[in-house]
Amino acid sequence: MQSAASLRRQRGLHGTDHAGGRSTDVVPHERSAVNTVKTPEKAAQMGAAIQAHDTSSAQLTNDALRRTHEANPVLGAFVILDEDGARVSAAAADRDLAEVVDRGPLHGIPIAVKDIFDMAGLPTTCGSASSFGTDHAETDSDVVGALRQSGVVIVGKTVLHEFAFGATGDRSAHGPSRNPHDPTRVSGGSSGSVHRQHD
Template sequence: MTTTRDKLEMVLARLAARAEDERVFMGLYPEAARAAADAADDRRLAGVSLGPLDGMLVSIKDLFDVAGEVTTAGSIVLRDAPPAAKDAAIVSRLRQAGAVILGKTGMVEFAFSGLGLNPNYGTPGNAVDPARIPGGSSSGAGVSVAEGTSEIAIGSDTGGSVRIPAAFNGVVGFKPTARRVPLDGAFPLAPSLDSIGPLARNVQHCALADAVMAGEEPHILDPYPLAGLRIGVPRGRLFAETEGMVEIAFEKTLGLLGRTGARIVDHDIDDLLRAMREATLHASIAAIEAAEIHADWLTTRAEDIDPRVHHWLVRSSAVPAHIYLRMMRRRRSLIEAMDRRLAVVDVLALPTTAITAPLMAPLEADEVLYNDADRLILRNTQMANQFDLTSVSLPLPHCERPVGLMLVARHGSDRRLLEIAAGIEALLAS
């Protein structure tokens, strides 16, 4: 029988062999992880368990506090910040559940992009094709699960930062309803939109991690019956510019679902998407809130910030307070309108991203191409954050490059969404 310590040592040996070019992990905790692994093995021998996460190898994004460590959030600006006084709330809960936290994974600076590039600490190559981007901002998280150096990775999702790397690397990524999981000890991007979610190779592992982080009892999912499932497809704005490979995989999946007896209907939300775009015309909610968080060093440490991140933060810092307040008031009414619109379907289904992971080098060399790709890649996922919804990305099988299927449901329906995802996951595996 393979022990937790055996699993851990295999991963640590693999990481040691590439230590001179490590870009997936920002830092490792080998001794603490070994102690946690040994404790998990001792409990197993004694017939004791702390729950289904006991002994699982977990990585955390480099924006979660670990006691005694500096939280850099992917930026050299924060390297000289004081060490964290205590673990982030989710780190503490994972430890209490017996998870073996082996290290922190890399991310986009301040979590401000869906592409995954970080010029300060290096960008991990996509797990399927290292010449392609990993997706962001939880870039290392997606790669670590896909390559097998983590069984579960914890990321954050403000506009798609869990689901995009999940889609690009061929794993599952879950974005819970905002504020379901406590944000204490997580360096913020935009507090109104931030969610903390897991990435894993299957829906069940995501559900277990989510429950632990939310302070709930972990449970085994009962896959939701697909016959009669009401699936809305929001064709229109969210399907423009879709890559052929993505479109083919998505339509094939709809065909599979239809043959199970699921009821698939077009479900228009374009009017609400337009209204949200008009409400955020001056700048995105994420950019405005991030500009306030980083105001103290936008000028004094400008040379230390990725220019692609710095540009948007500075631009958004000029938005007047009354514009932001009106924007947030309008958002509240649109959230209510979207909730009413989704009441007649069980889930929305659409591609997680309009395109598969593009090549990294052209994006690094061309700022216009970078911004265009970032916009397109974030387009589908950010809708769930803007309208305070819950969402999951599932990998679609038999694609030349990873393609994600995104399911979106009303806020608060997290458990039911995961059960629906488990049912669809089983169908895709059959």
């Protein structure tokens, strides 16, 4: 069985998901981008801006991906980004709204899911080197499926305490997730990386 590190080396920065046929990004801790877009901070604000046509799901998703690349080297929040899948979902969300198909208050909003939930075509690592990348989910978990039905855009999967069995969020094969208010501190909880990434 291969380690997380060896799989990262094989996949490189942009690994190809052979099961799903799309490019995924195993997020390294050394990538940055320039912040050029100011977007709403809260989900309710994002939803209102989309409905008012002040922004689009595609714009919000691109900004979420950019901010993740900016913040992840310090915060270590993400395991995998599904950039291609997220952009396809965002484009579909925008098309739906243009055709007056509104899936609800989460429609078009970019989110992430904890890496204990299956996403079709992606590995589910559960924060453990023992399971990293050995299998790709064939179907979405019920939670992910319900989120997709609500119109959200899932940009990737976040770090968690190994097997979600702990209260600090700093025991993962992918390294610790850090508190965005003070990166010298842990983020806390088995879902510690599910925090807002500040500018």
